């Protein structure tokens with residue numbers, strides 16, 4: 001059994017009510033509970049974490065090194081486009097991760113086209129809405145089970 005860590009960054013606690021045309025109507029609680037069930041069904045566990053604070057996310061990523069975390073799924077929210085600190089934390093712990101975005105960041109403002117994560121991620125799921133989280137989890141499980 002592996003532990004997978006799901007991290008959601010700033011404002012993703014508002015999913016469901018936040019700009020539903022862009023981000024959908026499913027709230028974070030529902031995403032986290034259905035993913036937890038899905039992980040369980042495949043014999044793994046999921047640790048869910050959301051924060052609006054960059055340093056808390058950096059601390060959570062660093063803590064992954066001292067736990068049995070084998071894979072990280074992360075939607076860094078707006079920190080995607082700004083956070084060298086979160087990128088460095090992920091590089092420091094050497095745990096593979098997938099980057100997730102509900103919206104297609106490439107069809108939006110220019111400042112959303114730059115990600116500090118994509119070039120070091122094992123994979124990116126962008127613009128698939130809440131379904132992207134599910135697909136990311138299934139892909140992570142496949143990688144874990146094959147390793």
Ligand code: DQA
Pocket residue numbers: 010011012075076077078079080100101102103104105112
């Ligand atoms: C987002 C895209 C980011 O540009 C934005 O700041 C978010 C959400 C997404 O999931 O589409 O907060 O990460």
